Amino acid sequence: MAFTSDLTIDEVLLIEEVGFEPVDLVLGSSYFHIGWQYSSWSANEELTQISAMMLDARHTAMARMMEQTIAAKADGVLGLRLEIEREGHNAEFTAIGTAVRRRKGDGVQWRRPRGEPFSCDLSGADFWALVRGGFRPMGLSCGVCVYHVAHQGLAGWFKTVGNNVEMPTFTQALYEARELAMGRMQAEAWALGGTAGLVGVTVEEGSHGWDSHVIEYSALGTAIVPIGDPAHEVHESPTVVLVAQDWEPPPAGAPAVAAKPAAT
């Protein structure tokens, strides 16, 4: 059967090596109006409605992509990317990835506990390495926190001008905001059934056309679980290799290590 995918040739070979085949390029998007919430000028506080909206927009895009995945009778999604394109106060959230299917037909074991397909932002090479290492992905988890950082009063400004001092209120505000985003991502990973942990976490800060005191922290990572089937615990100790080509930095997003399929 013909398939469409944005996987490279070696990625296709690697996922076939662990018993999967690409099915289709799947996509979901949502278009949101980014609203506004009043916040006190001199308070450090989370803008809970905006946080919820920014998370909802991502979830909606991912859920629509998942519907396509289910319709394609696939067992999971690889290389999931979340993109945000903003025009004024409106933003389009897009989720795109390659749906894959287990060739042997035992894909149900690879799905989430409630039967939904798995999802991850891993490349084909990373997916191969993860499965060979005895783990499988459950889902891309995200956590969001939109935070308003207090303005400093004039008296505060007078105290600090010219001195080397830490600004504890600011430190605490951003520290808390980051921790909240990471904590929520963790809770989501747990809820998805990724009970071993999260790999490849990124924490990004963004400002989507808001006042400069409003910052969004978004944490994203792939939740994983052990496979449990000893057939996948092929722990080959890595060998150190010297690449014969002259070294040049790999392009962004390319697999950093030339993965060697297990000897048959």
Added chain:
Amino acid sequence: MANNPNQQMQRPPMERQVLPQHAQERIQRMRGAQGQRFFTSDLSVKEFLLVRESGFECAGLVMGSSIYHVGYQRGNYYENMEMTVLTQALYQARELAMARMEEEASELGADGVIGVRLKVNRHTWGDDLLEFVAIGTAVYARDGGAALAAAQAPQPGRSPWRAPNGTPFTSDLSGQDFWMLLKSGYRPVSLVMGNCVYHVAHQTLGGWFKTVGNNVEMTNFTQGLYDARELAMERMQAEAQMDGAGGVVGTQITETSHGWDAHVIEFFAVGTSVLPIAIAAQPPIPQLVMTVNE
């Protein structure tokens, strides 16, 4: 000249850092409030697998930050000089962020932190404010350090993988480099750093007249930047020696102007200090491969 070896940076006292409430909640959940350990990590899949291969497990993503108000110092227009106020500010703020990250790792019961990144952010809402963030993945030895403890003098009461002063080890090495380092018979001790903020003298008009149209070295500028770099490296080295390390690997020297006057530059040296492990390890011999990837 500010090249005075006695003028070492003072590390802030090793006080226990108080973590924000949400950090404590997150750490509690990673420690296994739900019955089993649960980690988060910003390691890639390959790094994660190599860390497990080295006999370690991920404990969790740890972070520390500090927003710092950097004081003001005027540089003498015609003088090469270190801006000690700025040097101190940037050093102290990084140390604070690192100390909080180490505290998160300690709370997690980890032996160390790998892949540490130090970032400096500027936000539009604070002109003289710099935010320093340290972030990395905390790891712990699967055997609780038994193999290493057997190989070296016992230090009761704590994991042998920790740094000599009892804090978790820290390092900016990637998972791949960590695996290689252990294979070669070394272990990381701590992320060491040194910095120097320097004001480079402006050239006088007379000086300009003398050099215009000639091929000459600008000894004044050369010396200024040379000194500044050497100071940053010397301070980094002193930190490693203070920690009882045997050397520093992966040193990087960067220069940044954090939005200051063009003549004021920070030189920042950062690396991982290492100690040999008593077990005589044979470093793996590389195998020559030709990749067919593009």
